[in-house]
Structures are given as structure tokens and as C-alpha cells.
Amino acid sequence: MRIGVIAIQGDISEHVDALARALEERGSSADIVTIKHKGIVPGCDALVLPGGESTTLGRLLIREGIADEIRQMHLAGKPILGTCAGLILLAREGDEQVKKTNQHLLGIMDTKVNRNAFGRQRESFETGIDLPFLDLPYNAVFIRAPGIVECGKDVTILTQLDGMVVAAEQGNVLALAFHPELTLDTRVHQYFLDKFI
């Protein structure tokens, strides 16, 4: 089993550490590989798109030739987790902010996103949220976080906050506006691992 973490920019080591902790807790093992260049995605069984700056990530995914590989992986039905910038990249369409920077989106989920739905850094926050697959609330960290403003019929809404969808699922693809990799609570990563391990 091989899990790829897109490592162009952002909080990559935090995702790698969170995956390693989650695997250890469940007594499973898997290779975790970081991906900066093309040619590695096709050999992965699951993929993580970390947090970072979506504008930068989108541009470099195209320049490095990784974007098409991720789309192929999705067509093959393999699980993908996107957090924050990852949620934006997975979307079909962005708001005006996204459009004015000619940002490249992967169009894997039938969603429309608002890039900085909750404002600038001073408005960033952490708060307890309920997720349908967890018994107890989850402390979610939102940093210049995006939100999903429109969902197609194949998209399952998992949680909303202030009228915005902040966690959603479409088939094997999980998109989160917050950062489960920044806390020690591995329950969200466990839910993702349940999809393929």
C-alpha cells in the first residue's frame, strides 16, 4: 500500500506525520511518499493534497505535469483527501477571487468554492465541529479557509459552518476546509484510511 502526499508547497511534513501516527494507532503499515514531480502519482493507492497556497499549488501542479496524473488517479477510483488549498484544487469552479488569478483547478469534485470564505488571517479560527462519522466533536483549525458554496447531486455534505460547506465527500474523494494534520487527533485521517486499508 502506498500513500502519496503532494509535496510542492505547504504543510507536507504535518500530513506525513499525521498519516504515520494514524497508521501506527491502527496497527497498519503503508509507504508514505512525498511527490514533487511527475511519474510518482500513478504508483500510489491513495493521495493527499495538503494545505498551502492554492494559487501557487495550482500553477506548479500544471508546470510539473502532475495535475493530469491526479485526474487519472481519480478516474481509476482511488481515494483522495484534500485539505484547505486541497479542497479548492479539487473543485470544479471558483469564485471571482479564484477566476481573477486564472487559477488552475482539477475539477474532480462537482463543487464551487469561495477561496477565502472566512476572511483574512486575523479572522482565522479554531472551533469544535460535528462530523457524521465521529461520535464526539472535532477541534477543527481553519486558516484563511475556503468554503464550498455549491454542490452537485453526487456530493455529500458532511458539515456546514456559517452557511458554508466545510467538509464534503464525493465517492472516494474527501474535501475539508480545515486542517486535521495540525492537531494530534487522528480521527479524520483514520476515516480517510478506512476507505482503502
Next chain:
Amino acid sequence: MELEKLRHGTELIKRGFAKMQKGGVIMDVTTPDQARIAEEAGAVAVMALQAVPADIRKAGGVARMADPQIIADIIDTVTIPVMAKARIGHFVEAEILQALGVDMVDESEVLTPADNKYHIDKTDFTVPFVCGARNLGEALRRINEGAAMIRTKGEAGTGDVSEAVKHMKQILGEVRALKGMSREEMTRIAREIEAPVELVLETAQMQRLPVVNFAAGGVATPADAALMMRLGADGVFVGSGIFKAEIPEKMAVAIVEAVNNYDNPGVLADISKGIGAGMKGISVDTIPQDQVLQTRGW
């Protein structure tokens, strides 16, 4: 969900913001047009300034926070985070920057210090701070004051990378030296470098600074940026290096690509071709002692 329960400006949120910048290039800009070029090139953030460090150095006099109008215009232009500089100890400039909606404040030695004993108490703020450091003691004192990110000071506005190299090696070397030390030894080190012992212990245990650590001060070419990444920087600030270059658009793209390919000399060779001349620069050795910026800060 009730919005009252949202917790803003926590340590996790501030340090988390810095983590999202990792592996990225943060570029100094002085106009909305420059900010657009930086964003288009793939910068993860821009630093909004009245003048780039090379020009601040040339102009002399007192360097202060940029005109809020310039900062506001840049905020309106780009979608990536906007940072701005406040003078060391000038907490009112920092409050103004926070009120403007700046995403991170750089309490910077490039500006003329407003307080020659104390830095800003950064724990009072919702907005995160980045501060310069030349060694581990300086870095940990800034973190203790609430800095969410550290950058090497280097020697800003020179285009001479040697001081950034020196500071990065110094900090990482001091972190490595803590490995295997007893608590007693680390307590003595903490006294010597004038840093809180808890942070020395945390650094020793993590074997890295407890916050994100960027390189800054003299980075002028794709090779310079790749060098700093090879030495262990989490990312790179480029000040005068972009908009004092012959062709800023090409230099900006090349430096972003160099940071993503820092460990591949063949790709770096391609990236560095045909991008025009880098900034002219000045050798650090030739700068009179009273014009050295890195010694500002305590």
C-alpha cells in the same frame, strides 16, 4: 454552529499560518503591479513595502512602516497573503498593520528600530509575526515573545547571500549541538544564549526550531534560493532580488521553480538560463559598520 465559539489568534492558528507557507517564496513588492507579477509567478505571499531594502539602504534616513494606502491597494490586488513590515518595538505600527488586514507582520531590522531595548509583545496580537534571527538565542527570544515564524536576518538589500548562509548554518548547528545533552547542560546553554530553558528543551527534542524557519537577506538568484533550501530552510524570502533584477518576471518564476527543484542541479541549470542579470548588489565586506542592518534587534 455558533460563531461565538470560534477562537481567533491562538498559537495553533498563528504557527499554522506559517506552516502553510513552507516550500514557498515570499517576495517584496512596492506596487499592486509588482504584487500581480509575484502572484502570477507563484509566490506564496508578498511583503508590501514602500521601497525594497536595496533602495532603503541607498536612501538612508529613517525607514518606517509603508504608507497604509500602498498596503491596502496591494491587499485589494492579490488573493495570496499580504505581509508588511513594522519597526522593531513599534507596536502601534503593528496594530495599524493588523487593522489594515495584513496577514503577517514582519518586525524587521530593515526598518529603523523604534525601541532599542524591547521587541513587540507579539502575544497581544491576533495577527502572526515573523522576526529575523542570526543565532539560536535570538530565534528563541523572538519565539518566546510570540513570533510564529523565524527568518534568518542575512544582510538585506545587498544581493550577497553569505550572511544568510552564515545565520542559517549557525542556527541549525546550534540545534544539532543540543542533541544528546543532559537537562543540566541545556539549562547552562539557555543561560548562555539568553533564551528560555523550556524552548531550548523543546528545540532539542524536536531537533528543529519550534516554528517555521525561512531564509532571508541577500537571496538574489535561483541558485541562491536553492542553496538556502539545501541548507535546511523551510522556504525563502526574496527582497530586492526580484524587482532589482534585469527582468523581474523571469527572475520571479525562476526562483519559485528553483525552490521546488532545489535538489536537482540539471533542472536548476535549465531554470537559470536566459533569465537576465540578477541585481547588481554589494559585497557585505564593503558596508561600513554603521550601515549594517543585521545588528539591529536585541
